[in-house]
């Protein structure tokens with residue numbers, strides 16, 4: 001009997017690994033889909049609002065609409081969604097944990113070495129959870145609120161100073177990584 005079990009295990013094991021892999025691939029695909037839902041919607045809303053009322057009028061898009069949209073997508077998909085950064089603007093919700101921080105540091109190094117920032121992502125099963133992060137590259141649109149401090153308008157500086165006294169999220173240039181969108185789901 002023991003021998004039979006051993007043989008059975010030996011037969012099953014080679015199949016177990018690809019099965020687990022297929023499962024993680026599915027999770028990666030799902031995580032990527034969830035993570036890429038929010039940024040394009042935000043960019044459209046930012047563009048519209050900046051055209052209508054200038055960058056300072058668009059601050060609520062990043063401040064209120066982004067977390068609200070993230071909450072809606074969470075409810076629809078069951079994935080928790082956050083945006084985090086090594087240089088956080090909102091230190092109440094954008095400070096990365098150790099896993100996110102390691103990914104952000106790795107992405108910065110790889111972008112500096114020439115990898116396309118928009119392609120940088122990482123997915124991993126950790127214990128009973130699947131986690132995924134995707135880099136958010138700085139585009140020209142972002143610079144009116146995240147660019148070098150001396151290039152920000154006085155109105156933006158005042159609004160940011162008022163809402164975010166500990167702001168670290170200026171001084172970026174196009175193509176740098178502003179942060180990541182971070183999604184996770186219990187398995």
Ligand code: HEC
Nearest residue numbers: 055058059062063083085088089090094136142145178179
């Ligand atoms: C109109 C001003 C404005 C523009 C334009 C803007 N942001 Fe922001 N951004 C903010 C504000 C304000 C916050 C803080 C949001 C909060 O309170 O959670 C923020 C927060 C973030 C965060 C969350 C992490 C943190 O530091 O709090 C990320 C990531 C981010 N922005 C990326 C971008 C990217 C990428 C672009 C361009 C596509 C962009 N932002 C354009 C104002 C702006």
